[in-house]
Amino acid sequence: MNASLAAVRNDLETCTEIQTRHARPLPSPATLIESLPIAPGLGEQIRRHRAQVRAILNGDDDRLLVITGPCSLHDPQAALDYGRRLAALADQVGDRLLLVMRAYVEKPRTTVGWKGLLHDPHLDGSDDLAEGLRVSRRVLIDLAELGLPLATELLSPLAANYLEDTLSWAAVGARTTESQTHREMISGLGMPVGFKNGTDGELATARDAMQAAAHPHTHLGVDANGQAALIRTAGNPDTHLVLRGGRTGPNFDDEHMRSARWVLESAGLNPRLIVDCSHANSGKDPARQRGVLNDLIAQRRDGENAIAGVMLESNINAGNQSLQAELQYGVSVTDACMGWADTRQALQDLANG
Numbered sequence: 128m129n130a131s132l133a134a135v136r137n138d139l140e141t142c143t144e145i146q147t148r149h150a151r152p153l154p155s156p157a158t159l160i161e162s163l164p165i166a167p168g169l170g171e172q173i174r175r176h177r178a179q180v181r182a183i184l185n186g187d188d189d190r191l192l193v194i195t196g197p198c199s200l201h202d203p204q205a206a207l208d209y210g211r212r213l214a215a216l217a218d219q220v221g222d223r224l225l226l227v228m229r230a231y232v233e234k235p236r237t238t239v240g241w242k243g244l245l246h247d248p249h250l251d252g253s254d255d256l257a258e259g260l261r262v263s264r265r266v267l268i269d270l271a272e273l274g275l276p277l278a279t280e281l282l283s284p285l286a287a288n289y290l291e292d293t294l295s296w297a298a299v300g301a302r303t304t305e306s307q308t309h310r311e312m313i314s315g316l317g318m319p320v321g322f323k324n325g326t327d328g329e330l331a332t333a334r335d336a337m338q339a340a341a342h343p344h345t346h347l348g349v350d351a352n353g354q355a356a357l358i359r360t361a362g363n364p365d366t367h368l369v370l371r372g373g374r375t376g377p378n379f380d381d382e383h384m385r386s387a388r389w390v391l392e393s394a395g396l397n398p399r400l401i402v403d404c405s406h407a408n409s410g411k412d413p414a415r416q417r418g419v420l421n422d423l424i425a426q427r428r429d430g431e432n433a434i435a436g437v438m439l440e441s442n443i444n445a446g447n448q449s450l451q452a453e454l455q456y457g458v459s460v461t462d463a464c465m466g467w468a469d470t471r472q473a474l475q476d477l478a479n480g
């Protein structure tokens with residue numbers, strides 16, 4: 128049935144003089160997953176990768192977790208090109224670093240803008256969500272088949288139903304960490320999840336999110352067939368903080384690290400965390416990400432064992448570009464990224480240092 132809510136609740140229609148919503152059915156999660164399934168061997172790999180990420184975050188594996196990749200994926204071919212380069216590097220540095228590819232298909236926006244491959248796969252404002260869901264799941268599976276663990280930001284709890292089985296790590300972004308809906312969603316996921324501090328730099332928002340997501344919840348959702356459902360979750364014990372800086376500046380130095388440890392330990396939470404070298408920690412200048420990384424490595428060398436992982440925004444080519452101009456290959460259409468040559472050098476230095 129394709130009925131608008133306004134048509135169904137005709138007794139309420141008089142309250143709404145203008146129809147502000149329009150609904151078009153989409154394939155259910157089960158339909159999409161059946162058409163793009165995860166092969167048993169790949170499922171085993173994803174389980175293994177989740178366990179490795181978990182072990183690093185719990186301090187049982189002393190490698191550094193490195194989440195690196197484009198700010199957003201907009202071109203599946205370029206994403207696979209990046210993935211092949213990363214998989215080859217992972218073979219060289221795997222004893223020191225666990226490389227996880229940032230494979231972000233949804234973008235939160237400060238106001239408005241392109242909302243990611245999942246929302247607008249044709250990059251033209253046509254918002255073909257059916258194709259966006261398909262192409263996003265396809266590219267995530269293709270990337271995972273390269274042997275890579277994948278990371279994404281889970282923005283729409285409905286979209287998570289279509290993608291979560293492909294992921295080894297997920298983020299809740301700075302703009303949604305305070306949302307109860309997102310905390311409920313995370314409480315039902317079987318993978319490690321990082322909550323970013325708020326855009327204002329506030330750590331308590333992420334601390335509260337970790338506590339809420341560890342708890343079982345009952346919430347409104349949809350089942351695999353897309354049917355509205357009462358969802359009960361078990362609680363997710365594998366959440367942690369991601370420091371991304373805030374409105375007042377970066378928050379990765381040793382003083383901020385001590386304060387983050389205090390906030391987490393005094394709430395009985397895991398003090399091991401990830402630092403995002405981009406966003407407000409680099410003032411969105413990709414050239415500064417290397418400096419942030421060097422500082423973190425120096426802190427680890429000086430015995431700061433809270434730093435379990437780092438995040439880099441990196442693409443094949445450096446910088447960013449507007450969707451309004453002719454597109455350059457391998458360049459971000461959202462935040463500016465480091466280029467591949469600098470990324471590879473930084474990660475080789477990290478592994479050898």
Ligand SMILES: O=C[C@H](O)[C@H](O)COP(=O)(O)O
Nearest residue numbers: 234235236237238240461462
């Ligand atoms: O990582 C990407 C951006 O920082 C985030 O999505 C906000 O983007 P905007 O401020 O350009 O909307």
Ligand SMILES: C=C(OP(=O)(O)O)C(=O)O
Nearest residue numbers: 235300301302323371406
């Ligand atoms: C939007 C992002 O980050 P934040 O939530 O920290 O702004 C991101 O990592 O793409």
